[in-house]
Amino acid sequence: MGAFVHGGWKVGTIYTVNVHPEARGRGLGKRLLATIERRLAREGCLRVVLQVHVDNRAAIALYEGAGYERLRLLRNYYQVYDPPHAYLYGKPIPE
Ligand SMILES: CC(C)(COP(=O)(O)OP(=O)(O)OC[C@H]1O[C@@H](n2cnc3c(N)ncnc32)[C@H](O)[C@@H]1OP(=O)(O)O)[C@@H](O)C(=O)NCCC(=O)NCCS
Numbered sequence: 786m787g788a789f790v791h792g793g794w795k796v797g798t799i800y801t802v803n804v805h806p807e808a809r810g811r812g813l814g815k816r817l818l819a820t821i822e823r824r825l826a827r828e829g830c831l832r833v834v835l836q837v838h839v840d841n842r843a844a845i846a847l848y849e850g851a852g853y854e855r856l857r858l859l860r861n862y863y864q865v866y867d868p869p870h871a872y873l874y875g876k877p878i879p880e
Contacts, residue, residue, distance in 0.1 A: 790828045797825035797878075799835040802844070814847050822851075826878045833878060836862060836871040848874050 790797050799821055804813045825833055836859060837844045849855075853874040862871035 790825065790830060795829055795831040797821075797828065797830040797833045799833060802847070809843075815851065818847065818851050822876075822878060830878055831880065832875060834873060834875045836873055838863065838866055839868060839870045839872055845872070852876050 799818075802814055802817050802821075804817070822833060833853075834856075835848065835853070837848060839858070853876045856873045856875050859871040859873050861869045863869045
């Protein structure tokens with residue numbers, strides 16, 4: 786799990802949520818996501834954004850299930866994946 790707080794904008798970016806393959810499907814991803822959201826809220830963030838590869842169905846289901854909204858397609862976001870596109874997702878954090 787990795788996140789960054791853009792102080793002045795009150796926006797946090799989650800860079801990745803990663804669960805060991807043998808531990809997937811047991812709710813850990815959901816708990817990790819909720820934990821980092823609480824941490825970002827404590828840091829004063831009012832919004833969280835993240836990028837996810839367009840074919841990453843498990844991660845997209847995790848994020849949408851947690852209330853993230855697809856904001857836009859980021860064309861050619863990645864250099865190493867085919868297709869190289871990502872979706873930008875966002876979610877407000879209640880004050
Ligand atoms: C995405 C990832 C973090 C999910 O972690 P996880 O611990 O398996 O997820 P959870 O068990 O908490 O599941 C939460 C929700 O995610 C969705 N989900 C998880 N695995 C899924 C799969 N294989 N297919 C479809 N949906 C899936 C489901 O909606 C699930 O909710 P539900 O159990 O109520 O149906 C994990 O698959 C992973 O580490 N993937 C590789 C790394 C990665 O791609 N990270 C995202 C980078 S942006």
